[in-house]
Amino acid sequence: MDFEFSPAQLAFRDEVEQYLDANDDPDVFDVTRENMAQIVDTPKRRAFMAKLGEKGWLGITWPKEWGGQEGDGVYEYLLNEALAARGGPQIGKGVGIIGKTILAHGNEKMKQEFLPKILRNEVEFAVGYSEPDAGSDAASMRLKATRDGDGWRLNGQKTWTTSAHFAEWYWVGARTDPESKHHGITLFLVPLDHPNITINGIWTMGDERTNDVFFDDVFVHDDYVVGELNHGFQYISEALDLERFTMFTFSPIEQRLDLLCDYVANETRDGKPLKDDPVIRQRIAQLVTQGEVARVLGLKVVAASMKGGAPPTTESSEYKLFATELSKRLADASMDIGGPGAQLRVHTEEAPMEGRSESTYRYTVIDTIGGGSSEIQKNIIARRALGLPKNF
Ligand SMILES: Cc1cc2nc3c(=O)[nH]c(=O)nc-3n(C[C@H](O)[C@H](O)[C@H](O)COP(=O)(O)OP(=O)(O)OC[C@H]3O[C@@H](n4cnc5c(N)ncnc54)[C@H](O)[C@@H]3O)c2cc1C
Structure with a gap:
């Protein structure tokens, strides 16, 4: 299986990064908000997403009939990950969950009323x-x-x-x-x-x-x-498969992993470099390896969703389970390795890793509950991927 992006996909990713650089604004992007960044609502953030809509980037996978581009889901994935990496608003809920369900099942009036508004970012759900x-x-x-x-x-x-x-x-x-x-x-x-x-x-x-x-x-x-x-429960189940993937992005995890690796590479404890501590080395090696697994599980969801038909179910659950549990393990490791200073709040001067350990330690727990808890993801994988009997 080829996990590399094509030249056209890489070119799109560069275009997105350039656009985000040119539109960088601390009122829109703030990495220290972590995954919660996607649910912050301000006029400036709404205006920024409206500009993405004007560029055609909110309806990448939607049908042309409804203002979309009928592009591959991988472009949407690249855009969403780029937004998440900067702590910006994301395209998940309106375009992904509600828009896609309305496109598949909504009546004509509903499509006329909501779909254009979603693409212009004029409505929040x-x-x-x-x-x-x-x-x-x-x-x-x-x-x-x-x-x-x-x-x-x-x-x-x-x-x-x-x-x-x-x-x-x-x-x-x-x-x-x-x-x-x-x-x-x-x-x-x-x-x-x-x-x-x-x-x-x-x-x-x-x-x-x-x-x-x-x-x-x-x-x-x-x-x-x-x-x-x-038929609502059928639509809810389909939408949850989308939510489990689009709302739990990988790039913030990767970024926090890089932050921890940098910290270990450059800091000392009791006069000794952290990077020489065998226990820390082992822990970092495990986390980086697991980070690669999470990245590839995410790409598996993208690949499966591009085959068309219903959203991928097992792949979404595998990704959500692994990525959110890894995110929690990473937060634990940042607390342990950062030492007592890691308990300082974000933006505190001289706090290790920009003070992000403390807030990530608290919020990463939530990601393992919202969108279906880890235990529920395991049940889904057990039933749908392994054919095991239902436990409830
Ligand atoms: C911050 C946050 C935001 C949220 N946002 C939304 C939202 O916008 N909209 C929305 O509709 N919901 C939202 N949720 C709700 C979320 O989807 C539920 O919290 C989640 O599905 C778990 O349900 P529960 O809290 O009732 O726990 P319960 O279902 O009571 O579960 C309690 C515990 O039992 C375990 N458990 C339950 N059943 C089984 C089983 N069959 N096998 C094994 N273990 C099991 C669970 O894993 C959990 O550990 C949000 C939750 C949080 C924390």
Whole structure:
């Protein structure tokens, strides 16, 4: 298998880097925000993404009919990784998860309303699957949708909804058939400024805000039902395969690995170079090797997605599991090797590794939970790749 990029792909990567250099702005790009950078919302960041849309870079894989370029997914991957490496906004949610699901399953009105807005970056979405009693087992969701005339009335609660406090639209799953579990869920698009929706913040250990969202008799017209009634869980599963890949980028991990390697190469402890410590050498060698495995697993997802058809499922889970667990191991190693100073906050003068160890130590845990926990990824791999029986 060839894991090298073609000359055309490398040329695109150079073009992206040059564009990002020319548009470098600390209000848009900040590597110290780590993976949370993708969920920061400011007018400047929205304007920057709108400029990417004007260049045609937001719809690289979309059909030409809907303003896309019908290009290979590898170009989208290269762009997203370049944005993530600089701590910039990423193309994941609107273009990748919601846009691609609307393209595959949405009605004509929905396509006309949302697809151009997504490509112009005029809309932000929040994704609502999880509930207090439905996380890993998302198909247990109970947010109730009751038929009313030419639409539905939604009542109940979602939790852990990231971006709900600034997004305009809510991509939300609700129970339309209480008799069936997986085949009783429908996906809706709901405006988040609806007066009967209440949003309360939850602050995580990674300094990220996520939210509880309460529905109190929220009417949604049939036009805003995504795809077919009671097929929502199928669409959610497809979208989660995309999320597991696009929202958990590799370049920030690679960058933190380089930072740690530089630190070990140049620093001393008790007068002795860190690079001469056999335990540290072994640990670094393992991490760098695992970094290469994560990179290649990511490329396997890209290769599988370019074959067309449904998003790759097993490959996405393998990548998400390995990359996010590696990210956590890397944060542990940075704390251990950086010593007591590694506990200093980011931007603290003289903190080792630019003070990034402390925040990465906290936030990398979250990446192993959101988008489906590591245990759930293992279950998926066990069932779909290894043919083992279901454990629940
Ligand atoms: C910061 C953050 C942001 C999030 N953003 C969103 C969002 O925007 N939208 C959204 O819908 N959700 C979001 N989530 C929710 C996330 O998807 C869930 O937290 C996740 O799916 C786990 O569900 P849970 O928290 O209910 O834990 P549970 O499902 O209760 O799991 C608890 C533990 O049991 C393990 N476990 C559960 N079932 C099994 C099993 N069958 N086999 C083995 N182990 C199992 C889990 O791995 C976990 O360790 C977010 C979560 C976090 C932390």
